[in-house]
Amino acid sequence: MALATLTSRVDEMDKAAFDDFCSSVGLTASAAINMYVKVVVRDRKLPFEVRQVDPFYSATNQAHLLKAIHQLEEGKGSAHALLEDDE
Structure with missing residues (x-):
C-alpha cells in the first residue's frame, strides 16, 4: 500500500498538547491521525458531534x-429599566 502525505496547520500549543497526549498513550501523532482517518473512512462520518457551541x-x-x-x-435607541426575570 502506497502512503500519501497529509499536511495540516494547527496551533503550536495544540500540537504540543496533542504530541504529549499521544506519547502518554504510546502513540505517535502520525499513528493517532491515521487511526482517525481510518475511523472516518470506515464509518463515513466524524467520530464526534460537530455543533456550534454558542x-x-x-x-x-x-x-x-x-x-x-x-x-x-x-440615536435610534431608547433607554428603559432592566426587566427582571421572575423565576
Missing part, C-alpha cells in the same frame, strides 16, 4: 448585533 457567535446573531449597534450610534 449561538451568540452565529453569523445571524452577529449581523443582528451590528445592526443594533448602528441604530444606537444613529
Whole structure:
C-alpha cells in the first residue's frame, strides 16, 4: 500500500498538547491521525458531534448585533429599566 502525505496547520500549543497526549498513550501523532482517518473512512462520518457551541457567535446573531449597534450610534435607541426575570 502506497502512503500519501497529509499536511495540516494547527496551533503550536495544540500540537504540543496533542504530541504529549499521544506519547502518554504510546502513540505517535502520525499513528493517532491515521487511526482517525481510518475511523472516518470506515464509518463515513466524524467520530464526534460537530455543533456550534454558542449561538451568540452565529453569523445571524452577529449581523443582528451590528445592526443594533448602528441604530444606537444613529440615536435610534431608547433607554428603559432592566426587566427582571421572575423565576
